[in-house]
Amino acid sequence: MKKFVLFVIFMVTALPxxxxxxxxxxxxxxxxxxxxxxxxxxxxxGQQNITVELIPFLSALERDSALAAKAIDxxxxxxxxxxxxxxxxxxxxxxxxxxxKTPQEGIFAILAxxxxxxxxxxxxxxxxxxxxxATIIEYVTDRMLETEGFQPTEIKKIEVxxxxxxxxxxxxxxxxxxxxxxxxxxxxxxxxxxxxxxDAGGSTSLxxxxxxxxxxxLSERKKEIAGFFQAYRLAxxxxxxxxxxxxxxxxxxxRIPPFLAQSYPIPTYPLPEPFSKSLYQPIITWLTKKxxxxxxxxxxxxxxxxMDSSH
Numbered sequence: 159m160k161k162f163v164l165f166v167i168f169m170v171t172a173l174p175x176x177x178x179x180x181x182x183x184x185x186x187x188x189x190x191x192x193x194x195x196x197x198x199x200x201x202x203x204g205q206q207n208i209t210v211e212l213i214p215f216l217s218a219l220e221r222d223s224a225l226a227a228k229a230i231d232x233x234x235x236x237x238x239x240x241x242x243x244x245x246x247x248x249x250x251x252x253x254x255x256x257x258x259k260t261p262q263e264g265i266f267a268i269l270a271x272x273x274x275x276x277x278x279x280x281x282x283x284x285x286x287x288x289x290x291x292a293t294i295i296e297y298v299t300d301r302m303l304e305t306e307g308f309q310p311t312e313i314k315k316i317e318v319x320x321x322x323x324x325x326x327x328x329x330x331x332x333x334x335x336x337x338x339x340x341x342x343x344x345x346x347x348x349x350x351x352x353x354x355x356x357d358a359g360g361s362t363s364l365x366x367x368x369x370x371x372x373x374x375x376l377s378e379r380k381k382e383i384a385g386f387f388q389a390y391r392l393a394x395x396x397x398x399x400x401x402x403x404x405x406x407x408x409x410x411x412x413r414i415p416p417f418l419a420q421s422y423p424i425p426t427y428p429l430p431e432p433f434s435k436s437l438y439q440p441i442i443t444w445l446t447k448k449x450x451x452x453x454x455x456x457x458x459x460x461x462x463x464x465m466d467s468s469h
Contacts, residue, residue, distance in 0.1 A: 181209065183213065184224055186216075189341075189411070192404065194212055197210070218239055225250070231372055234256055236365070238292075254464070267347075268282065268335060270334065271351060274334045276352070284314055286334065295337050394427040397424070
């Protein structure tokens with residue numbers, strides 16, 4: 159009997175530990191996340207023989223903590239945040255563009271307080287604009303104003319980290335101007351704030367969201383990753399073909415308030431594709447100029463073969 163028990167113990171301990179085969183994806187409650195949920199709703203993940211768990215996070219900080227703890231395999235992020243998280247260490251890779259292939263997919267606006275005397279972008283010279291420092295918000299603010307001919311010395315900013323507080327300070331007049339993403343920009347405009355400029359109106363895309371994965375997941379689970387992106391592609395095609403079908407889901411997952419439910423536009427989502435050098439380089443230039451990072455080569459931060467499961 160004793161020998162049998164020892165044999166059982168040996169066999170159990172000798173068995174390989176089975177990895178969790180579920181791909182865990184961290185999402186923020188923003189419109190960019192909708193294709194992930196459409197793929198779930200339409201069972202596209204199952205059709206690719208993969209199991210995907212979508213995990214919502216209330217903040218980028220919570221998501222980054224989960225990434226660091228390896229509690230999630232991938233996530234939706236913005237490229238500024240992703241680059242600052244990894245800083246070229248090779249723990250994380252940007253894979254596909256999510257939203258922001260064209261300027262029309264831009265979602266940021268600089269707004270003036272309802273009772274301020276600011277009437278145009280030109281009036282912002284020397285005016286403190288509420289932003290969150292070293293984020294996509296500050297990056298897009300600088301880029302938008304540069305396209306309007308502002309010199310760096312004419313761009314003034316004040317930090318208000320939390321977006322809902324930033325919006326309330328704008329509406330109350332505690333700050334004269336602020337940069338906000340959608341749908342907060344439309345909500346603020348609906349309450350009297352003046353939209354001065356958006357990143358949807360230029361000739362080049364200034365803001366993007368991306369899909370990121372841990373580097374170890376990309377190298378060890380190629381077939382699942384390729385299957386995930388095939389499911390994601392099918393979801394994008396489904397939304398673009400019939401956006402009305404998914405409006406209720408879009409309103410829920412994008413946290414669009416009821417008064418905007420019918421008028422708020424559903425974007426045309428781009429098919430998954432590697433994050434391009436032309437989008438990557440301006441971000442790196444901005445980050446290095448601000449001395450937030452050293453130069454990081456494109457290949458060190460961007461994965462380009464994530465849709466190919468053959469190697």
